[in-house]
Amino acid sequence: MINIAVFVSGRGSNFRAISEKVSADKIKIVALVSNRIDCPAVEYAKMNDIPVYFAAEEAKGEFISYDDLIEVLKSRGVELIVLAGFLKKIPDRFVDTFENMIINIHPALLPAFGGKGMYGLNVHKAVFESSAKVSGATIHFVDKIYDNGKIIMQKCVDISDVKSPEEIAERVLKIEHEILPYVVEKFAEGKISIQNNRVIITE
Ligand SMILES: Nc1nc2c(c(=O)[nH]1)N[C@@H](CN(C=O)c1ccc(C(=O)N[C@@H](CCC(=O)O)C(=O)O)cc1)CN2
Numbered sequence: 001m002i003n004i005a006v007f008v009s010g011r012g013s014n015f016r017a018i019s020e021k022v023s024a025d026k027i028k029i030v031a032l033v034s035n036r037i038d039c040p041a042v043e044y045a046k047m048n049d050i051p052v053y054f055a056a057e058e059a060k061g062e063f064i065s066y067d068d069l070i071e072v073l074k075s076r077g078v079e080l081i082v083l084a085g086f087l088k089k090i091p092d093r094f095v096d097t098f099e100n101m102i103i104n105i106h107p108a109l110l111p112a113f114g115g116k117g118m119y120g121l122n123v124h125k126a127v128f129e130s131s132a133k134v135s136g137a138t139i140h141f142v143d144k145i146y147d148n149g150k151i152i153m154q155k156c157v158d159i160s161d162v163k164s165p166e167e168i169a170e171r172v173l174k175i176e177h178e179i180l181p182y183v184v185e186k187f188a189e190g191k192i193s194i195q196n197n198r199v200i201i202t203e
């Protein structure tokens, strides 16, 4: 079993998918981290006795600093950090400390439609405006640049008949809720590795 931390900024449906779909004998969610005090993901964590931490660049009020958060996560033996709708840049020192231990889910087929400003519905609006016939979700390692890390898994979905960005969002979210719990479980089983600079998933 591995200890994981999940970082969120809002609704938390991917966080819930991990919590509800990955078996308790494979992972323990020892921390929910958010940059927002009042969000549904935090309510879900509190209802399920998952420790909640609010983090920001500087400690203030209920917020701890990223530097203090590093020590908290180390003390909790965190082996995997999952960014699930987290909308802030993870600082370089954080990326260095947890090298190849941070993953992110992005609601598009990277490297397309990624980078600064590309989050939430903004992504699906850009995809819709591009007239793309396919979209999907990407899970990647987190490095010091937005949406730039090694890709772990992608799954696509047909959007040739959609009438709005919201329809794309709905179809992609279903994909996210499938592949993120799968990837987290593979991490817990020790079946994801980097060999010759390529990500290998062992079935
Ligand atoms: N060091 C990294 N940090 C983060 C990454 C990453 O790959 N490396 N991924 C993002 C998640 N993400 C896309 O998957 C993403 C999130 C947010 C933004 C963005 O432009 N944010 C705005 C601020 C939005 C807000 O405060 O509400 C900004 O930076 O101006 C882009 C991509 C998580 N962190």
Ligand SMILES: NCC(=O)N[C@@H]1O[C@H](COP(=O)([O-])[O-])[C@@H](O)[C@H]1O
Binding pocket: 008, 009, 010, 011, 012, 013, 014, 015, 084, 085, 086, 105, 106, 107, 118, 119, 120, 123, 173, 176
């Ligand atoms: N670039 C980052 C980004 O856009 N992340 C996206 O935010 C949503 C969070 O939903 P959730 O809070 O219900 O999991 C998800 O669609 C996730 O891919």
